[in-house]
Amino acid sequence: MTALHLADEGEAADLAAFLSRLIHYDRGAAVRLQAVGTALAVFGRPPSFEVLAVRAVRLAKPYENGLDATLDVTVSAGELLESVEESAATAGVPTAVTGPPWAGVLPPRGGWRAENGLPAPDALRALVRAGVTEFRSRTQELAPEGRTRAELDRIGREIWSRTVGRTRLPVRAVHAAQSLGFLRPGVPVVLVATGAWLRLRTPYGSIAVRRAGLGALDVSVR
Numbered sequence: 001m002t003a004l005h006l007a008d009e010g011e012a013a014d015l016a017a018f019l020s021r022l023i024h025y026d027r028g029a030a031v032r033l034q035a036v037g038t039a040l041a042v043f044g045r046p047p048s049f050e051v052l053a054v055r056a057v058r059l060a061k062p063y064e065n066g067l068d069a070t071l072d073v074t075v076s077a078g079e080l081l082e083s084v085e086e087s088a089a090t091a092g093v094p095t096a097v098t099g100p101p102w103a104g105v106l107p108p109r110g111g112w113r114a115e116n117g118l119p120a121p122d123a124l125r126a127l128v129r130a131g132v133t134e135f136r137s138r139t140q141e142l143a144p145e146g147r148t149r150a151e152l153d154r155i156g157r158e159i160w161s162r163t164v165g166r167t168r169l170p171v172r173a174v175h176a177a178q179s180l181g182f183l184r185p186g187v188p189v190v191l192v193a194t195g196a197w198l199r200l201r202t203p204y205g206s207i208a209v210r211r212a213g214l215g216a217l218d219v220s221v222r
Contacts, residue, residue, distance in 0.1 A: 001083065001092035001093060001094065002065045002071075002092065002093040003090050003091070003092055003093075004035070004040065004059060004063065004090060004091045004092070004093060005059060005060040005061050005089065005090055006057060006058070006059060006060060006089040006090060006091060007038075007057075007058035007059060007060050007089070008058075008060075008089055009086050009087065009089050011057055011058050011089065012084055012085070012086040012088075012089045012090070012091065013086050014055070014057075014181075014204065015042065015055065015057050015084060015091065016081060016084045016086060017181055018042065018044075018053075018055045018180065018181065018205065019031070019042075019044075019077050019078075019080055019081040019084070020081060021046075021179065021180050021181060022044045022046055022053070022077050022180075023077055023078055023081065025046040025047060025048050025049075026046065026047055026077075027078070028076075028078075029044060029046075029076075029077040029078070030044075030074055030075065030076060030077060030097055030099055030100055030103060031043060031044045031074070031075060031076075031077045031080060032044075032072075032073070032074045032099060032103045032106070033071055033072070033073050033074075033075060033080075033093065034070075034071065034072050035059065035063040035070060035071035035072075036063070036069075036070050036071075037059075037062045037063070038058060038059040038060070038061065038062055038063075039056065039057075039058070039059065040056070040057040040058075040059055040063070040071075041054060041055070041056055041057075042054070042055040042056075042057060043103070043106065044077060045100070045102045046176060046179075046180070049160075049172050049173070049175060049176035049179070049207075050172065050209075051172060051173050051176045051207050051208065051209045052102065052106075052107065052207070052208040052209065053176060053180055053182075053205060053206075053207055053208075054205060054206045054207075054208060055204075055205040056205065056206075060089065065093075071093065073093065073096045074096060074097055074098075074099030074103045075093065075094040075095070075096060075097055076094055076097055079094035079095075080092075080093075080094055107194070107197045107199065107208045108194050108195070108197065110194075111194040111195075112192040112193065112194045112199065113192060113193060113194065114190065114191070114192055115167055115168075115191040115192060115193045115198070116166070116167075117165045117166030117167045117191075118164065118165055118167055118169070118189065118190070118191040118200075119164065119165045121183065121185070121186075121187065121188070121189045122185075123165075124164070124174050124177075124178075124183060124189060125178060125183060125185075127164065127171060127174060128171070128174055128175050128178045128183075131159050131160060131171055131175060132175075134159055135155060135156060135159055138155050139152055139155060159171065160172035160175055167191055167198075168193075168198060168211060169191060169198050169200060169209070170209060172209075173198070173200050173207045173209045174200065174207075176207050177189075177200055177202065177205070177206075177207045180205065180207075181204060181205070182200075182202045182204045182205040182206065182207065183202060184202070184204060187202055187203050187204065188202070188203070189201070189202050196210050196211050197209070197210050198210075198211070
């Protein structure tokens with residue numbers, strides 16, 4: 001198994017935490033890994049949020065495997081998590097798996113521009129808390145016979161599809177950032193866009209979403 005040498009124990013711990021959260025939402029989660037030089041990007045798609053989560057990981061030295069100086073592979077998130085050695089700041093690259101459809105579609109690498117209208121980080125976290133509270137309140141008010149999966153999903157879609165502030169970003173993207181550990185107190189949050197893609201960026205990771213849904217036009221297939 002090819003070894004990835006992470007920058008330090010903190011990077012290894014954050015990678016492990018990200019993978020653990022993905023697996024919490026999908027036991028069979030897959031992630032796409034792309035490494036160039038000392039930068040490793042880990043892409044995942046937690047099904048509950050319908051967004052693309054991206055975790056950037058710093059490597060201690062450029063990736064290499066024989067003559068290969070780049071890495072682009074889809075692997076099991078669970079197997080990758082098992083390979084992480086936090087004390088040694090290393091991780092192994094598991095055997096490739098047949099990736100889900102989203103793994104073949106990634107946001108463009110360049111062309112991103114800043115978007116205005118995003119509320120402050122504290123307001124974003126409050127927005128998520130309000131959404132969770134509203135969901136619980138509305139579902140608890142349902143009669144037992146009306147508390148079906150279809151009705152719960154309908155209420156959830158209504159709440160999390162609302163847009164944030166004066167932006168086009170759906171609230172579910174902020175909810176995903178909070179749930180995956182990207183939206184933390186005291187860290188900056190910015191919103192960028194390119195084409196129909198929106199990306200909520202923090203120092204701990206980012207959430208990308210397309211208004212038309214993953215797999216539509218203006219995407220990069222790599």
